[in-house]
Structures are given as C-alpha cells and as structure tokens.
Amino acid sequence: xxxxxxxxxxxxxxxxxxxxxxxxxxxxxxxxxxxxxxxxxxxxxxxxxxxxxxxxxxxxxxxxxxxxxxxxxxxxxxxxxxxxxxxxxxxxxxxxxxxxxxxxxxxxxxxxxxxxxxxxxxxxxxxxxxxxxxxxxxxxxxxxxxxxxxxxxxxxxxxxxxxxxxxxxxxxxxxxxxxxxxxxxxxxxxxxxxxxxxxxxxxxxxxxxxxxxxxxxxxxxxxxxxxxxxxxxxxxxxxxxxxxxxxxxxxxxxxxxxxxxxxxxxxxxxxxxxxxxxxxxxxxxxxxxxxxxxxxxxxxxxxxxxxxxxxxxxxxxxxxxxxxxxxxxxxxxxxxxxxxxxxxxxxxxxxxxxxxxxxxxxxxxxxxxxxxxxxxxxxxxxxxxxxxxxxxxxxxxxxxxxxxxxxxxxxxxxxxxxxxxxxxxxxxxxxxxxxxxxxxxxxxxxxxxxxxxxxxxxxxxxxxxxxxxxxxxxxxxxxxxxxxxxxxxxxxxxxxxxxxxxxxx
Numbered sequence: 001x002x003x004x005x006x007x008x009x010x011x012x013x014x015x016x017x018x019x020x021x022x023x024x025x026x027x028x029x030x031x032x033x034x035x036x037x038x039x040x041x042x043x044x045x046x047x048x049x050x051x052x053x054x055x056x057x058x059x060x061x062x063x064x065x066x067x068x069x070x071x072x073x074x075x076x077x078x079x080x081x082x083x084x085x086x087x088x089x090x091x092x093x094x095x096x097x098x099x100x101x102x103x104x105x106x107x108x109x110x111x112x113x114x115x116x117x118x119x120x121x122x123x124x125x126x127x128x129x130x131x132x133x134x135x136x137x138x139x140x141x142x143x144x145x146x147x148x149x150x151x152x153x154x155x156x157x158x159x160x161x162x163x164x165x166x167x168x169x170x171x172x173x174x175x176x177x178x179x180x181x182x183x184x185x186x187x188x189x190x191x192x193x194x195x196x197x198x199x200x201x202x203x204x205x206x207x208x209x210x211x212x213x214x215x216x217x218x219x220x221x222x223x224x225x226x227x228x229x230x231x232x233x234x235x236x237x238x239x240x241x242x243x244x245x246x247x248x249x250x251x252x253x254x255x256x257x258x259x260x261x262x263x264x265x266x267x268x269x270x271x272x273x274x275x276x277x278x279x280x281x282x283x284x285x286x287x288x289x290x291x292x293x294x295x296x297x298x299x300x301x302x303x304x305x306x307x308x309x310x311x312x313x314x315x316x317x318x319x320x321x322x323x324x325x326x327x328x329x330x331x332x333x334x335x336x337x338x339x340x341x342x343x344x345x346x347x348x349x350x351x352x353x354x355x356x357x358x359x360x361x362x363x364x365x366x367x368x369x370x371x372x373x374x375x376x377x378x379x380x381x382x383x384x385x386x387x388x389x390x391x392x393x394x395x396x397x398x399x400x401x402x403x404x405x406x407x408x409x410x411x412x413x414x415x416x417x418x419x420x421x422x423x424x425x426x427x428x429x430x431x432x433x434x435x436x437x438x439x440x441x442x443x444x445x446x447x448x449x450x451x452x453x454x455x456x457x458x459x460x461x462x463x464x465x466x467x468x469x470x471x472x473x474x475x476x477x478x479x480x481x482x483x484x485x486x487x488x489x490x491x492x493x494x495x496x497x498x499x500x501x502x503x504x505x
Contacts, residue, residue: 020419027418028461032468034414039475042406046482047489049402051394053146055153058138058386059161086137087128090160096122098159103151122152136385146391153388161382172367179364186357193350200346207332207339215329222326229319233312240308247295249288256281399482407475 024031089095096119100106109115127140139157143149201208245254260277267274288295299305428434431441481488 020415023418023422024415027421028468029464031414031418032464032471034417035410036468036471036475038410038413039403039406039471042402042409043475043478045406046397046399046402047493049397050144052142052144052396053149053391053393054140054142054395055146055149055388055391056138056140056386057153057157057384057388058136059157060383060385061135061137086160087130089164090128090139090156091123091126093119095156095159095163098163099152099155102155102159103148126152126156139388141388142395150388150390157384157387161384164382176364176367179360179367183357183360183364186353186360190350190353190357193346193353197343197346197350200343204335204339204343207335208343210332210336212333212336215332219326219329219333222322222329225322226319226326229315229322233315233319236308236312236315240305240312243302243305243308244296244299247292247299249284249291249295253281253284253288256284393485400479403475403479403482407472407479 097115099122100115100118105118106115109118122141125142129138129140131137139153141149141152141156143152256277260274260281263271263274263277431444434441478489
C-alpha cells in the first residue's frame with residue numbers, strides 16, 4: 001500500500017459517502033462512459049419509439065327543458081344511469097364492429113381471429129372518461145396514424161349516439177305496447193272478478209242479507225215462546241192426569257184409602273172395622289182392574305179430555321215450528337261469517353286488480369308522452385362539444401420524460417457499476433483492511449509524486465471532464481428541444497430520410 005488518501009478509520013468507514021465520491025473520482029473515466037452511454041441510449045430510444053397520436057372528442061349529455069316540465073308524468077332515464085351505461089356500451093363488441101365496418105378496417109382482415117384481435121386492440125386503446133358532475137364524457141384513441149385516431153373517435157361517437165337514440169325509441173315502443181297488452185289483460189281480470197262477486201251474492205243472497213242482531217233477537221224470542229209453551233203443556237198434562245184419576249172406582253178407592261189411614265191412627269190392624277175396610281179396598285181394586293179400561297174409555301171420550309188433547313197437540317205443533325225456526329236462524333248465523341269472508345276475499349281480489357289496472361293506465365299515459373319525447377328528440381340528447389381533429393403533436397413517446405429518466409439512470413447505473421467493482425475488488429484498500437487481518441502496521445509510506453506522471457494524469461482528467469461536459473450538454477440540448485416542442489430533430493430526421501430515399505431512387 002503506497003497511498004493513504006483513502007485511509008479512513010472507525011467501524012462506519014464503509015458507509016462514508018466521501019469514500020464513494022473518491023471511488024467515482026478514481027474511476028471517473030468509466031463513470032463518464034457509462035453515464036453518457038445510458039443517456040444517449042435514452043435519447044436514441046426516445047426517437048426510435050414510434051410516435052402515437054391521440055385524438056379526443058368531448059360529448060355533452062344534454063337534458064331538454066321539457067324533461068323538467070314532464071317530471072313525474074313521463075319516464076326519462078336518469079343522468080347517472082345514462083353515464084354509467086356509456087362506457088359499457090361503447091366498448092361492446094357490437095359497437096366496435098360497427099366502427100370497424102364504418103372505417104373499412106376489416107378489408108384486410110383474413111379471418112374471424114384477425115377481427116377478434118382488431119376488436120381487442122381497439123378496446124384496449126380506447127379511453128372513455130366520465131364526468132358525472134358536469135354531465136360530459138370524453139373519448140380518446142391513440143394510434144400511429146393521426147387521421148385514423150381522429151376517424152375512430154368520431155365514428156365511435158357518431159355510432160354510439162345513433163345507436164342510443166335508436167335503442168331508446170325501440171324501448172319506448174316496446175314499453176308502450178307491453179303496457180297496452182297488460183291493460184287489456186287486467187281489464188278482463190277485473191270483469192271476471194266482478195262477475196264472481198255477483199254470482200256469489202246471488203248464491204248467498206239470503207245469508208249475506210242476514211242481520212246478525214235481528215236474527216239473534218229472533219232466536220231469543222223463539223226460546224222464550226218455547227218456554228211458555230212448555231208451561232202450558234205441563235198444565236194441560238196435569239189436567240189430563242187429574243181427569244184420568246177422577247173415575248168413580250178410583251174416586252171411591254181414594255176415599256177408602258183415606259178412611260183406612262184415619263182408622264189406623266185410632267185402631268190396630270186387627271180391628272174389625274179396619275179389616276172390613278181393607279176388604280172393601282181390595283174389592284174396589286178388583287173392580288178397577290176389571291172395569292178400569294171401560295171407565296178410562298168413558299173419560300177419553302169425554303169433551304173435557306178431548307179439549308185437553310187438542311190443546312196439547314196444538315202446543316206441540318207450535319213448539320216444533322218455533323224450534324225449526326230457531327235452528328234455521330242458528331244455521332244462518334253459522335254461515336254468515338264464512339260468506340262474509342268469501343265476499344271480502346272476492347272484493348279484495350277485485351280491488352287489487354283495479355289498483356294495478358289504474359297504475360297501468362297511468363303508466364301507459366306516461367309511456368305515450370315518453371315515446372313522443374323520444375321520437376321528437378325532446379328527452380335526453382347528446383351534443384358533441386369538441387369533435388376529434390387530426391392531432392399534430394404526438395402523445396407518446398414522452399421524449400422529455402424518457403431523456404430525463406435516461407440522465408438519472410445513467411448517473412445511477414454508472415455509480416452502481418463502480419460500487420459493484422469496488423465490492424468485488426479483493427485488494428487492500430486502506431490501513432483498516434490490514435488491521436482486520438491482524439497484521440501490525442508500523443508506518444504508512446506516502447506515495448512519491450512524479451511531476452511528469454501527474455501532468456499526464458491532469459491532461460487525461462481534463463479530457464474526461466471535457467467529454468463528459470460536452471456529452472451532457474448534448475443530451476441537455478436534445479432534452480430542451482423536446483421540452484420546448486421545437487421539433488428540430490424530427491425535421492432533421494425527415495430531411496435525412498428524404499435524402500436517403502432520393503439516393504436510393
């Protein structure tokens with residue numbers, strides 16, 4: 001080691017930026033060569049890349065004043081819905097196919113695969129920007145041919161507007177026709193529902209005409225009458241029993257038995273008068289058993305018995321009629337809730353049909369107005385604010401950006417290469433490297449100066465600095481020319497190409 005100018009000490013020496021500055025200074029020639037090479041490569045690349053021109057069209061989605069006037073009456077598409085559908089529709093295969101056919105781009109296509117590739121290429125290069133707040137959208141397309149870029153944008157805009165208007169008219173016609181058909185369908189359903197109600201009322205007229213309160217009062221009145229009839233019948237039955245027990249033999253038997261009870265209160269059972277009376281009672285019973293039916297026949301044929309019998313029969317007949325009337329009224333009460341529920345259900349169905357029918361009629365009127373608006377272009381319309389024109393300035397490549405990136409990359413790559421060379425260099429670079437091997441350092445001998453050699457080195461460094469400065473200025477000149485859009489280099493290239501073309505001819 002003969003030079004200690006890079007000698008640094010301490011553990012952080014490898015991170016000292018001055019060390020890398022010295023490395024660059026030591027290999028300045030390589031640094032300048034790499035940096036300029038990368039910079040000039042970026043300059044050449046920026047001119048070699050094909051130029052692409054971007055055409056742009058701005059379309060305003062205009063809502064007619066009539067739309068505000070008919071709000072709530074006619075059905076008009078909302079602005080949000082309109083804008084959201086634009087991008088999807090414009091990039092659809094159908095729309096792009098119409099653009100290709102309109103510009104005869106499919107003339108040179110050989111098969112369907114080529115057409116699919118062209119559609120995919122257009123879809124990938126078309127840019128659609130939406131501004132919902134302003135209600136505008138823009139269409140952009142970039143191509144190496146500025147005329148084609150303009151034609152694609154204008155054709156796509158025109159085809160979309162024509163297709164949108166046509167589709168809206170078709171939708172309006174379809175909606176109006178559909179509503180008209182549904183109105184007829186629901187009119188028939190309403191007529192059918194009303195007929196069902198009338199038929200049910202006819203079939204259940206008695207039940208539906210029943211007054212529940214009146215019927216319940218009739219039932220209570222009938223039950224009271226039955227109770228009164230039962231009392232009369234019991235009274236008549238009692239009279240009949242009394243009449244049957246008042247025959248001569250039974251009257252005598254009843255008196256003899258009463259006398260016997262009186263005697264037994266005063267005498268024993270063995271008393272002669274008691275014995276005699278018991279014999280008389282037995283004789284009377286025998287006579288009753290022998291002549292009872294004959295006596296009952298006399299009673300049955302008597303006017304009193306027949307009157308009672310007729311009265312009882314009349315009361316039973318009256319009771320039966322009242323019971324039948326009560327049963328009929330109770331049956332009406334049982335049928336009334338079900339009949340009323342069925343009638344309400346039929347009326348509810350009819351009401352639902354009427355509600356839908358009225359809504360359809362209302363919508364039909366709105367649809368008619370909407371259709372007329374679409375036919376007369378009174379609804380939402382598109383207005384091309386800025387049609388696409390032939391672009392004169394290429395949108396890409398961005399030469400200033402490429403050159404600026406090339407300058408940064410040149411410096412970075414050159415520095416990286418020098419840093420990498422330093423890392424892989426196995427030589428001893430400073431005193432610390434020696435100490436790291438455990439070698440004691442007794443002294444450092446400074447490098448002896450050689451005047452002639454230093455003069456050569458100075459001249460070589462001057463050439464390097466001069467080459468680097470000139471090269472960098474040339475790159476800056478290209479950068480400035482493109483940044484200011486002077487187009488000087490393009491003109492020189494065109495003239496050179498024209499000269500070469502003439503020379504070939």
